[in-house]
Amino acid sequence: MNLLHYLKDHLLLLDGGLGTLLQERGLLPGELPEDWNLSHPECIREIHTAYFDAGSNVVNLNTFGANTLKYTPEQLDAVIGAAVRIGREAIASSCGEQPKWLALDIGPTGRMLKPFGDLDFEDAVAIFAETVRIGVRHGVDLILIETMNDSYETKAALLAAKENSDLPVFVSNAYGEDGKLMTGATPAAMVALLEGMGADAIGVNCSQGPAALAGVVEEYLRLSSLPVLFKPNAGLPRTVDGKTVFDVSPEAFSEEVARLIERGVRIAGGCCGTTPAYLSALSRRGNTLSPLPVTEKHRTVVSSYARAVTLGGAPILIGERINPTGKKRFQEALRRADMDYILREGLLQEEKGAQILDVNVGLPDIAEKEMLCRAVAELQAVTALPLQIDTADPVAMEAALRLYNGKAMINSVNGKRESMEAVFPLAKKYGGVVVALTLDENGIPARAEERLGIARRILACAEEYGLAKEDLLFDPLALTVSTDPTAARETLRALELIRLELGCHTSLGVSNVSFGLPARDLINGTFFAMALERGLSAAILNPYSEEMQKTYAAFCALSGLDANCASYIEFASSRQVSAAVTAPSTPAAGPSAKEEGESGLRRAIRKGLREQAASLTSELLQSIPPLSVIEQEIIPALDAVGIGFEQKTVYLPQLLMSAEAAKGAFEAVKAAMPDKGSATRAAVVLATVKGDIHDIGKNIVRLLLENYGFAVTDLGRDVSPERILEETLRQNAPIVGLSALMTTTVPAMEETVRLLHERAPHCRVMVGGAVLNPDYAKAIGADYYAKDAMEAVRCAEEIERLLV
Amino acid sequence: MMDARIEARTYGALLPTRKEILRYAGLGKAEDAQVEALLEEALTLSHKALCGRVCFSLLPLSHKDGELDLGFALTDSADLARALRHCDRILLFAATVGVEMDRLILRESRKSMTMGLLLGAIGTAAVEALCDRFCKDVGEALAQKGELLSPRFSPGYGDLPLSLQKEIFSYLGCSRSIGLTLNESLLMTPAKSVTAIAGIKWAAN
Structure with missing residues (x-):
């Protein structure tokens, strides 16, 4: 019988703990349990058979740690081959009459992926892929990826499973007491990632007892459109007379799990400490329950290693600053591969309230694929904001989506056949919400109805690729109002038509509208307000723009999206405070604080005042040539601090702060002469x-x-x-x-x-x-x-x- | 799998003393308002990122033929043997302040290297403080039974080879219980982590 068919209207019962039972039979800490497939096959068979006898539909083969980090390929084949053989024998010898399947069990490698650890993402994929291929060759029925406590490694395992088999893949994560994975992912982030990549069932196992994990499981049930799996421990272990015992009894365990089956869990079993007695109890209790149907949740969501961002509530701000278009300084940073500059641009936008970061590093004279991958890898190591992969090159797009630790926003597809054929398969394989521009081979239509028509065609094509409308975010394209007075109106009409007629979410790059006009911020802010009022779901904008921030804060307060206007009040008071602080504080840095004969800039560098050093440099540049500023001000100040460090009157953090202040000053010099090569020495x-x-x-x-x-x-x-x-x-x-x-x-x-x-x-x-x-x-x-x-x-x- | 022979404890955010942080930051006694303000900020950020976890096991210790049998591995380290004199059991443990601290250091270093340096010092001081606190807890429990816990000793100290890390990780299953992993160069991730052995002896000895 087909497993996924059976799952449609049955509760699927998994097995219980294997490791705990092997320890009772003499497995030592540090010993590889998988070795027992070869050394103690009868022992493993006995345990599998007991679970089938207890009513389990699926037995997890003894392959949790079977991978090429621990075994040579030949050994691995022998270990997994033996595991499957033992599983088949257990099926044959069990008296249970329920349908039975064998799962290739895949656990974590025990290594941390880069950048924090040393295991490369693609190496992790290759390690899992080898296990999957061998399992498939020996005839397993499904793949169960379990006990994963890191989102990135989970993605590597799922990718390996999908690329090397057509079998059903279930994915289960281990959540800590704080309701997150060890590396920070919330249930919402994992649901987004795993659904996006096409897992067949997802859920939660290990780490705690059923009651402690109930909150996480309920979150899965609320968010996921897939069957939810639950495989908790028998509570916490302790030692009694030298034996390991767990503090939740089989009856209490099955009651707790049953409570969650009544809430919608469709696949249940036990992890550490659960024995066949637990599974018998669960099986008996499960037989009294009728499983709830799995329902579609229709959520438009992207995620990072840590969190999910959902569209459809308060409008989402997408920061547009990581983009070289029209920015000389950014272009120079890209050419020099100055990642610090690019990352700072990301982190600053985050501070300004961006919820997603657009990442565009395309320049004609740099290798875009490599640079995009590098930018994505470095950004996702330091920010919890989901990323929007922004490139016209499908090869770069695939490479970036592959190594992205989450479910990305994809920017973009349009109504051209070629574009859809390139982008939709990537969104299907790696997951993602695709920004869809309403233009096609004939360009951007003037009328809103025609843009709606293109949106319809894009949606139909997406469906052919197995994507749903919640996987798309339509951008009806803001054109410049200075060249066409109807431009803004038609864009806004198209936005509304798409929302009402198609029921899809929308996004806009807001700032185009004001091109060619003075005081652009004013036009942008008002256009943004008009679009928000028409139901815009997300905007790609400059988070540094005060006008946009004002509009956004006020709109959320006025639209009932800001409880008690709390965010608005915080926003407004931060503006008052900063206005109050900047004015009177300036004189403090003035002559009175100076040491004799020391200029303001030299003092700022000596004291490590980065921002002040930058602004004083800009001031000096009005009257003194850049090279003189460097030679007469910055370098002498640095030297003084350096000598102090050598004489031990200045300590390392102070030296560093001065160096960073000097860097701020150099940045200001560079801004004044951007075309000049920055370094003149060796x-x-x-x-x-x-x-x-x-x-x-x-x-x-x-x-x-x-x-x-x-x-x-x-x-x-x-x-x-x-x-x-x-x-x-x-x-x-x-x-x-x-x-x-x-x-x-x-x-x-x-x-x-x-x-x-x-x-x-x-x-x-x-x-x-x-x-x-x-x-x-x-x-x-x-x-x-x-x-x-x-x-x-x-x-x-x-x-x-x-x-x- | 979970193993009752190996226990895990969560300590949360355990902040080290200012003095320790400044020592690790190479700041000595210098007073500096700028650094002071940065340190305040660094401590606030660290408080949110630090999550102390320890896994450990108590093991029998025996000496034979010039080798030490640690219950999970053999070693001929003379320095460790000296540290474990008169002991008949050991406490083996691994402690980490969590990967969020690595992430915080990486992130803030991108913005300010000074901040990165201070956070690095806080992380190092924090994992030492975590070890101190954990050993104090275990020491107090042992004292009630008339036993003493000796100072801790880590792979890489004296002649105890770093390669012992492999056996420690394999025995304690650190990755599953506290999210601590070992890479090919025997470095740990999260970086702000410690593995160590401390001897247990009868107070009368």
Whole structure:
């Protein structure tokens, strides 16, 4: 019988704990349970049979940790093959009359994915893929991914299952006491991610007893359109007379689980501590219940590693600033791969209230796929906001969607056949809400009704690809009102038609409307208000725009979307406070606070006042040429602090704050002469060596070197000797700086130095890091040893001097 | 799987003392209003990110042929043997302040390196404070039975090899119980984490 068919009108009973029973039979901590498929097959068979006898429909094979991190491919095949064979024997020997299936059980790898751990996302996919392929070859009936406590690893496993089998895939996560996964995902975020990628059933297992997990399960039932799975522990374990016992009895367990079956759970079983006695009790209790139908929830939702954002409530603000169009400084940052600049742009928008971040890094002269992937990877490591992948290149789009840790917004598709054929399969495979522009081969129609017509065609095509209308977000396209007085009106009409006739959500890039007009913010803000009133679900806008913020805050208050006007009041009072603070505080930085003979800018740098340093620099640039500002103000101030650090009157955090203030000043100089190359001194390649992930020290060195005008390329941490050599040769860089913090990675540093001296003899290598000293540095062949960041600057200066 | 031989405890946000943080930040005794203000902000952010978790096991200890049998692994470390003199059991534990702290440090370093440095110092001080607190709890429980807990000793100290991490992780199942993982270079994620062994002996000895 077909499993998914059976599930349509039956409660599906899974099995109980396996590990606890194996421990009772002598499995030791640290021993691989999967080895028992080969060493104690009768033991595993007995347990599986007992679960089938108790009424289980599905037995989880003993493959939880069976992967290529622990086994060679041959061993893995033997272990999984034996697991399936044992499962078949258990089916044959069970007296139970219910339909029975065997699940390939997939648990976490035990490793953390990058960037926090060292396992690459694609490597994780490959590890799971191997297990899946072997399981499929041996004839399992379904795949159960379980006990996952990280959203990213869950995605890797599900992707591997979908790419390597046509079997049903159930996905179950382990939630902590705080109702989140260990790496932060809420149930709403996981439901969005897993539904988007096409899991067949989703749910919750392990970590706690049924009562403690009830809240999480209810959240799944409220949000999900899929059958919900529940497989809790028998409460918490404790030791009594040297034996492990759990604090929830079989009867209490089955009552608690039954309560949630009555609320809609369709797949139930037990995890740690549950024995066949628990499953017998659950089976008996389950037989008295009729399962509730699974209902479609029609939610338009995107997610990040941590949270979900749902459209249809208060309008959603999508920050548009990560985009090089018309922004020279951003373009320069992209060309230099200055990720800090791009990330700061993201984090600042978050502070300003953006709920989703648009990510567009397309420039004709950079490799978009690589840059988009890098930007997505780095952004998703530091922000919990969902991302909107914005590219016209389907290859870049797929690569970014693949490694995105969540369900993304996809920007965009349009009514052209070619566009829909490229984008819809990606949305179907990786999940996503697609922004659909109402234009086609003939351009953007003037009339609202024609834009509605295109929307209809897009929707019909999406349905052919298995997408539903909640997977689309229509953008009826704001055109410039200065060239066509009816432009705004038709856009707003189209918006309303799409919402009312198709029942779809809408989005608008608001600021186009004012192009060519003075005081654009005013037009934008009013247009935004008009669109919101017509039912706009999301807007792509500049979150720094005060006018937009005002409109949004007031609209939410006036539309009953802001309980007690609380957000509005907070918004308004923050405006008053900042207005009050900025005015009188300026004189404090004035001459009275100055030390004798010290200019305001030098003082700001010495005191580490970043914003003040930037604004004072801009002021000075009105009267003094940029180079003079650098040479007469910024560098002397930095030097003074650096000398203080060397003489131990200034400590590291203060040195850093001054360096950052100086960086703020340099940014201001750069803004004044953006076309000039920023660095005028020698090229330096920096890296933390292979195997080492400590980079604070190296980052401090980078900051100071940049301040002193060196052209620094930072290769990051855990960098191979070959990569460092390649970059050194590519730039013909005379200076390489290497950092290592651990004794275990010094050999990698030595190897890098050797390779550089052999293949790039022109360069000089300076090294630093906690484990090194001058003798040790000499012993591994380094040319210079720098004990701290200031000394690194001095070394670089000396190398540069010797070049001339 | 959950194993009663291995227990887990959650401690939540345990903030270290200011003095410890400043020591790890390399700040010594310097008074500085700017740094002080940043530190306040760093502490507020850390409070939301820190989530202390510990998993541990009590194991028998025996000496044989110059080797130590730790109950989960053998070692010939002389320094550990010295630290465990007169002990007949050990406390093996792994402690972490959670991956949110890694994320916070990464995030704030992008905006301000000074903030990153301070947060890094808070994380390091926080996991030490967590270990202190946990060992104090265990020590007090042992004291009631007339036992003493010796100071903790970690892989990488003295001649105790870092490679012992593999056996510790395999035995404690750290990833499932407290979300702590070990990478190929034997580094831990979350980064602000500690594994350690402390000896248990009779107070009379």
